[in-house]
Amino acid sequence: DIQMTQSPSSLSASVGDRVTITCRASQTISGYLNWYQQKSGKAPKLLIYTTTSLYSGVPSRFSGGGSGTEFTLTISSLQPEDFATYYCQQTSTTPFTFGPGTKVDIK
Amino acid sequence: EVQLVQSGAEVIKPGESLKISCKGSGYTFTSFWIGWVRQMPGKDLEWIGIIYPGDSDTRYSPSFQGQVTISADKSINVAYLQWSSLKASDTAMYYCARQSVVSGSFSDYWGQGTLVTVSS
Numbered sequence: 001d002i003q004m005t006q007s008p009s010s011l012s013a014s015v016g017d018r019v020t021i022t023c024r025a026s027q028t029i030s031g032y033l034n035w036y037q038q039k040s041g042k043a044p045k046l047l048i049y050t051t052t053s054l055y056s057g058v059p060s061r062f063s064g065g066g067s068g069t070e071f072t073l074t075i076s077s078l079q080p081e082d083f084a085t086y087y088c089q090q091t092s093t094t095p096f097t098f099g100p101g102t103k104v105d106i107k
Numbered sequence: 108e109v110q111l112v113q114s115g116a117e118v119i120k121p122g123e124s125l126k127i128s129c130k131g132s133g134y135t136f137t138s139f140w141i142g143w144v145r146q147m148p149g150k151d152l153e154w155i156g157i158i159y160p161g162d163s164d165t166r167y168s169p170s171f172q173g174q175v176t177i178s179a180d181k182s183i184n185v186a187y188l189q190w191s192s193l194k195a196s197d198t199a200m201y202y203c204a205r206q207s208v209v210s211g212s213f214s215d216y217w218g219q220g221t222l223v224t225v226s227s
Contacts, residue, residue, distance in 0.1 A: 034213045043202055043217040050211030087152055091212035095168035098152040
């Protein structure tokens with residue numbers, strides 16, 4: 001299985017801050033890296049797919065980047081509704097493993 | 108409008124069997140994979156497996172192989188996740204999600220989740 005790690009595991013930030021979350025895969029995944037946002041008690045929502053593509057309806061303050069085994073999710077200016085847990089997922093090879101998540105909360 | 112609607116919460120005794128469902132609507136059910144994801148209380152997301160309802164091709168995570176069965180009935184646009192003998196450690200929220208394979212592979216629509224509680 002491809003193992004996924006995320007850093008940091010949690011962070012505290014203020015509204016308006018720029019936030020970057022890093023996701024690493026245990027082997028190259030050919031850019032098949034997705035990001036999801038999950039709020040407490042709700043199903044995950046797709047934010048970014050295939051490393052850089054912004055999913056329909058997702059605000060442009062979210063962006064994705066990276067290649068090979070290292071990927072990032074950046075929120076350019078954190079908004080109150082962005083406080084949530086963020087997960088990366090590789091879909092290069094089954095099982096489609098998720099990272100352990102990064103919880104973003106209010107400073 | 109694409110929708111995935113899951114069956115309701117279940118409270119089950121250890122050793123009992125269970126089958127939960129995920130009904131798709133608003134798209135061609137047989138043309139998209141459907142995946143299942145587990146989330147134990149307070150924990151992260153775990154990928155269970157995926158099925159292509161068009162031909163029932165199914166893939167499992169090694170962690171769940173033999174522990175659950177994924178199936179689909181394309182005549183009624185429903186995917187299933189089932190257990191033959193539940194354990195307390197199966198207590199979790201279970202999500203289904205549609206897997207789109209255009210320009211990559213990603214879960215674009217999710218069900219609302221089914222909470223399974225295994226307790227004597």
